[in-house]
Amino acid sequence: MHVIALSINYRKASVDEREQLNFSDHDIVPALHTLRDQKSILEAVIFSTCNRTELYVVTDQVHTGSYYTRNFLSEYFNIPLETVKNVTELKVNDEAIHHLYRVAAGLDSMVLGETQILGQIRDAFILAQEEHTTGKIFNRLFKEVITIAKRGHSETDISKNAVSMSYAAVELAKKIFTNIQDVKVLVLGAGEMSEETLLNLTSNGVSDVTVVNRNRDNGKQLAERYLGQFRPMDELEDALKDTDIVISSTGAPNFIITEEMIKRVRNLDDERSLILIDIAVPRDIDPNVNNVNNVHHYNVDDLSGIVDDNLKKRKEEAKKIEAMIDTSIQEFLNWVEMQGVRPVIEAMRTKALNIHETTFESITNKLPDLTKREKTIISKHMKSIINQMLRDPITYTKELADERKGAVQLTELEHIFGIESIVEDIHKRQHESLQAIDKLRKEKQNVRK
Incomplete structure (x- = not known):
C-alpha cells in the first residue's frame, strides 16, 4: 500500500x-x-x-x-x-x-x-x-x-x-489607514472567514461595520453579533458608496464586485480611497477594479507578504x-x-487457542470429577504455557515487518506452525470486508444518482 x-x-x-x-x-x-x-x-x-x-x-x-x-x-x-x-x-x-x-x-x-x-x-x-x-x-x-x-x-x-487570512486582511487595512477606528468597513459574506474578519475588526476598535450577504437570516445574525448593520445583496452598490474598506469572502463562483459596478458608484473626481480586499477563492472581486481612480484591490496572494510580529x-x-x-x-x-504480519500472528494465536480448547475438553471428559476451581486452575496454566511458548515466535514475527525478505520468512513460519489455511481464511475475511464496504459505497452512490 x-x-x-x-x-x-x-x-x-x-x-x-x-x-x-x-x-x-x-x-x-x-x-x-x-x-x-x-x-x-x-x-x-x-x-x-x-x-x-x-x-x-x-x-x-x-x-x-x-x-x-x-x-x-x-x-x-x-x-x-x-x-x-x-x-x-x-x-x-x-x-x-x-x-x-x-x-x-x-x-x-x-x-x-x-x-x-x-x-x-x-x-x-x-x-x-x-x-x-x-x-x-x-x-x-x-x-x-x-x-x-x-x-x-x-x-x-x-x-x-492567531493569524488567518482574515487577520492578515485587517492588518493590511491597519497599515493603509492610520486610524482604522474611524473607517467604514463593508464585510461581504457571512461565513466563518467573515466572522473572523469582524472579530479582528472590532478587536481593533472598528465600530462602523456593515455585513452584506445573499442569505438574509445569516447576514442579519452575524451583523447583530458584532453590533453592525445588515444590507441585502441587492443593496450592495448603494452600500459601496459610503464605504472605505471592503473585505470579501463569499463562496460565489463568479465576481460579485465588478469594474463596471465600481465605476457606477465612484465619481471621476472622487479623491476618497476605496480599499477592496478579496480573501475568497474563487475571487469575489474583479481585479480590473484597479483601473478606477483611487480604488486599490488586493487578493490572497498580496496578503502572503504580510508577516505578523510574532512570526519568529x-x-x-x-x-x-x-x-x-x-x-x-x-x-x-x-x-x-x-499490518503485513498481523494475519500470521492472529493465526498463531487462533491455532493455539484451538489446541487449548480441544485439550481442555479432553481433560474434563477424562476427569469428570474436577471441581470448578480445579478446572479454572488447569485452564489458566494451560494458557500460560501457550503464551510463553508463543512469546518468542510472535516477537520474531513482529520484527519481520522491518525485513526486506520478511514475506519469505512469514511463509516459512506458516509452514512451521501449520497455519496456512488459517492465514488464508483471515485474508479472505479481510477481502470480503473490503468488498462489502465497496458495495455499500456504490449502492449509496447509485441511490444519490
Whole structure:
C-alpha cells in the first residue's frame, strides 16, 4: 500500500490556477467517488479551501496511482494533464504523510499556525468516511493527524494572537489607514472567514461595520453579533458608496464586485480611497477594479507578504509541533508495517487457542470429577504455557515487518506452525470486508444518482 498526496497550493499555483482546480461543496461527494473508482486507487479524501486543494489517496501502485490521480483532476476540470502537472505538488509515502500532518497543523499555510484548516480537514475526512471512500489506512492516519494537530495548538503557543487570512486582511487595512477606528468597513459574506474578519475588526476598535450577504437570516445574525448593520445583496452598490474598506469572502463562483459596478458608484473626481480586499477563492472581486481612480484591490496572494510580529516565535513553536509529528509518523509507519504480519500472528494465536480448547475438553471428559476451581486452575496454566511458548515466535514475527525478505520468512513460519489455511481464511475475511464496504459505497452512490 502507498499513500499519495497531490496538492494545489499558493506556492506553486496562482489564484487563477487555484480557482480552476477548486471543488465547490456540492462537487466534493461525486468527485470523491469518481476519484475512488480510478484504477489502482483504494481510498480517497479530498478537501478544497480558499488557498489550496488537496487530494489524498491510498494506492497499490505508486506510478499508476499518481497518474490516475492527476488524470482525474485533468478530466474533472477539463484542463490539460500537462497543466495539472505544472501546478501541482506530488508527494509519496513518508513525504505525503508528513505533508498531511503539516497541512493539518497549519505549518504549511500561507499564514503560519492558522487553525481554520484543521476543521476543514476533519470535515473532509468525516465526509469521506460517510461516503465509504476511506479504509483501514486513512481511518487510522487521519485520526492520528487530527489528534496531533489539536495537541500542537493546545500544547504550544503557535495559536497565540492567531493569524488567518482574515487577520492578515485587517492588518493590511491597519497599515493603509492610520486610524482604522474611524473607517467604514463593508464585510461581504457571512461565513466563518467573515466572522473572523469582524472579530479582528472590532478587536481593533472598528465600530462602523456593515455585513452584506445573499442569505438574509445569516447576514442579519452575524451583523447583530458584532453590533453592525445588515444590507441585502441587492443593496450592495448603494452600500459601496459610503464605504472605505471592503473585505470579501463569499463562496460565489463568479465576481460579485465588478469594474463596471465600481465605476457606477465612484465619481471621476472622487479623491476618497476605496480599499477592496478579496480573501475568497474563487475571487469575489474583479481585479480590473484597479483601473478606477483611487480604488486599490488586493487578493490572497498580496496578503502572503504580510508577516505578523510574532512570526519568529511561531516558527520556534512550529519546531515543537514538528517533533510531535515526527514521533507520530514513526508510530503510524510501525503500525502500517505490522499490518503485513498481523494475519500470521492472529493465526498463531487462533491455532493455539484451538489446541487449548480441544485439550481442555479432553481433560474434563477424562476427569469428570474436577471441581470448578480445579478446572479454572488447569485452564489458566494451560494458557500460560501457550503464551510463553508463543512469546518468542510472535516477537520474531513482529520484527519481520522491518525485513526486506520478511514475506519469505512469514511463509516459512506458516509452514512451521501449520497455519496456512488459517492465514488464508483471515485474508479472505479481510477481502470480503473490503468488498462489502465497496458495495455499500456504490449502492449509496447509485441511490444519490
